[in-house]
Amino acid sequence: MKFFVDTADVDAIRELNDLGFVDGVTTNPSLIKKSGRDILEVTKEICEIVDGPVSAEVVALEYDAMVAEGRKLAQIADNVVIKLPLTLDGLKACKTLASEGHKINVTLCFSANQALLAAKAGATFISPFIGRLDDINLDGVDLIEDIRTIYDNYGYETEILAASIRTVNHITECAKIGADVITAPANVIKAMASHVLTDKGLAQFVKDAEDAGIKIV
Numbered sequence: 001m002k003f004f005v006d007t008a009d010v011d012a013i014r015e016l017n018d019l020g021f022v023d024g025v026t027t028n029p030s031l032i033k034k035s036g037r038d039i040l041e042v043t044k045e046i047c048e049i050v051d052g053p054v055s056a057e058v059v060a061l062e063y064d065a066m067v068a069e070g071r072k073l074a075q076i077a078d079n080v081v082i083k084l085p086l087t088l089d090g091l092k093a094c095k096t097l098a099s100e101g102h103k104i105n106v107t108l109c110f111s112a113n114q115a116l117l118a119a120k121a122g123a124t125f126i127s128p129f130i131g132r133l134d135d136i137n138l139d140g141v142d143l144i145e146d147i148r149t150i151y152d153n154y155g156y157e158t159e160i161l162a163a164s165i166r167t168v169n170h171i172t173e174c175a176k177i178g179a180d181v182i183t184a185p186a187n188v189i190k191a192m193a194s195h196v197l198t199d200k201g202l203a204q205f206v207k208d209a210e211d212a213g214i215k216i217v
Helices: 010-019 029-035 039-049 063-074 088-099 112-120 130-135 140-154 168-177 186-191 196-212
Strands: 002-006 024-026 054-057 080-085 104-109 125-128 159-162 181-184
Touching (some): 010 186, 039 063, 063 088, 088 112, 104 112, 112 125, 125 140, 130 140, 130 168, 140 168, 168 186
Parallel strands (some): 002 024, 125 159, 159 181
16 A cells, blocks of 8 residues: 655655655645645755656646646646646546656545546546545545455556545455555654554563663664
8 A cells, every 4th residue: 555645844844755655745736825835836846856646636627727727737747746636627627648658646535436437547646535524424435445356357447545634444344445545744654653552572581671671872
């Protein structure tokens, strides 16, 4: 499974990248707004930090404008992935831009039917939003499983990029199902390393080492 970090905070990206945990980055207009920076400038900096895919989202809603914005975003760096909304215009733009050789992340997916259309349109990634489905009392992880089954049935190469990840349990469940990628905030990815028994055991080891006067270097 590949780990993408869902942020436009370059410091957080650098930290996780240095730890070896970053296979890519996803951004959206809300994250760009939170960063307080220009989308072209911050996307370029992110692309210089990580070697993997960096999703940058268009803001237009009409097909022609989406295509124009997508082409401009793709000029930032070779590892830019154009992020498009799952609308009819977005799917049409996906087909056009994918045919030109661009990588596409189709976002805001909430149903298996939407995911099927995105695959047929040539999407590189499909982004089902788990947490937002949970918010309306649906099981977002079930959607990941449905998409996995459909894509495997027909051999679609579109990668399932599980998004709106809220907890480490979301990541575990997505990994069990076979999602290709998860994208999550930096704090959720770092929380995967934490366990109360690890902390307890380490504290005991440290105490015993001090009591025994153990030194290695």
